[in-house]
Amino acid sequence: MDSVREIQWYASAFDAVSNLKVKRVATDTPNPQVSLALYFVRWIEAATGGKHYANVQTLLEGAFSGANRSTPKWVERMAIEAYSQRGRRKRRIRAISK
Numbered sequence: 001m002d003s004v005r006e007i008q009w010y011a012s013a014f015d016a017v018s019n020l021k022v023k024r025v026a027t028d029t030p031n032p033q034v035s036l037a038l039y040f041v042r043w044i045e046a047a048t049g050g051k052h053y054a055n056v057q058t059l060l061e062g063a064f065s066g067a068n069r070s071t072p073k074w075v076e077r078m079a080i081e082a083y084s085q086r087g088r089r090k091r092r093i094r095a096i097s098k
Helices: 002-018 032-048 053-066 078-096
Strands: none
Touching (some): 053 078
16 A cells, blocks of 8 residues: 555656756857867866967867868867856856855
């Protein structure tokens, strides 16, 4: 008899969770290429102590050229993209630490 009540409780809990609306706070850019490039910049920074945006930009331009693709505009704006990402992450931290 107790197991029936427990199963009913689980069913109502799952129903409540399935109807829950959660606001998603953006913490990263929606473009996966930019996200990966910024991850690479952070990796370079950890290894060398500097961000070296110009070197990463040259590397990315070469990679896109080697793939016969035009270089996206965000490659020239790596520092701006990184700054925007830091801002989004700070807002996310403030939102979850209230």
